[in-house]
Amino acid sequence: MRVVIAGNNVEKAPEVIRKIREETGNNDVHFLFLDLASLASVRKFARDFAALGLPLHVLVNNAGVMLEPRGETVDGFERHLGVNFLGHFLLTHLLLPLLRASGEPGQATRIVTVASATHYVGELDMDDLQGRAAYSAHAAYAQSKLALVLFSRRLQRLLTSLGDPVTSNAADPGVVNTALYRHTCLGMRAARKALGWLLLKSPEEGAWTSVFAAVAPELEGVGGRYLRDGGVEAEPLGVTGNLGLQRRLWAEGCRLTGIAWGDPEL
Structure with a gap:
């Protein structure tokens, strides 16, 4: 199995690849630079991946930022919106031809988009997706995760x-002990440092749902699901099934990333 890791930390990449190769015995693990905060970087990554001449059977949209103070990507997007949603929106669009070409009846390729239970408290402000009028880091993060579930569906x-x-499913990893919490309050950071090992999932445990969505035989040809707890199907927030809202968000995603994608009537 060939695994290509997309990431923006060139310094850590060699050590990550070494560990994966050692733990799995699979030497076919590689790294390609990708910065989801830059649409130009997303486009370059797609070109670089296509140049490898490889099939693409699984795309896991996993990267993200959480609870950051308001900032903007190089393209001028609020960072939660730009990194968590728009970067993945464009990346999936650009890689979809490879996913289509790599799939076949009875052996569909898969798109797994990492969501969050935070989407249940999210609200999509279509008049101010960028949070310019009023900004809350919590609201921006929840909105970005809500956008991802709408996108996946x-x-x-x-x-x-x-x-x-090709199938598309959303995977909720749960509350995982990762560096995403570096922008939380001092008390929460201290609690995570002291008790994170006990109260939170490890990164390995947090990956279980995504892995299930990527490889489980029972999901062959099955899409449109919201999965959690290692692969249990759950109901996402009801508004994520609103076709009108799905269309509006999709159209805005196309406008902001400069692409034309899909039937606007769906």
């Missing part, structure tokens, strides 16, 4: 309508 509608051998 509408993407499956598009794939189904076209008869593509």
Whole structure:
């Protein structure tokens, strides 16, 4: 199995690759630079990956930022929106031709988008997605995760309508002990440092749901699901099934990233 890790930390990449190769016995693990805070970087990554001449059977949209003070990407997007949603939106669009070409009836390729239970308290402000009028780090993060669930569900509608051998599912990893908490309050950071090993999932445990969505035989040809707790199907927030809201967000994603993607009537 060939694994390509996309990331923006060139310094850590060699050590990560070494550990994966040692632990799995798979030497076919590689790194390609990708900065989701830059649409130009996303486009370059897609070109670089295509140049490898490899099939693409699974795309895991995993990267993200959480609870950051308001800042903007190099393209001028609020960072939660730009990194968590728009970067993945464009990346999936650019890699979809490879996913289509790599799938076949009875052996669909898979898109796994990492969501969060935080989406349940999210609200999508279509008049101010950038948080310029009023900004809350919590609201911006929840909104970005809500946007990802809406995206994942509408993407499956598009794939189904076209008869593509590709599925789209959302995976909720749970509360995981990672560096994402570096922007939380001092008390929460202290509690995580002292008790994170006991109260939070380890990164390995947090990856279980995504891995299940990526490889489970029972999900062959199955899309449009929201998965949690290692692969249990759950109901996402009801508004994520609102077709009108899905269309509006999709259209805005296309406008902001400068692409034309999909049937606007779906």
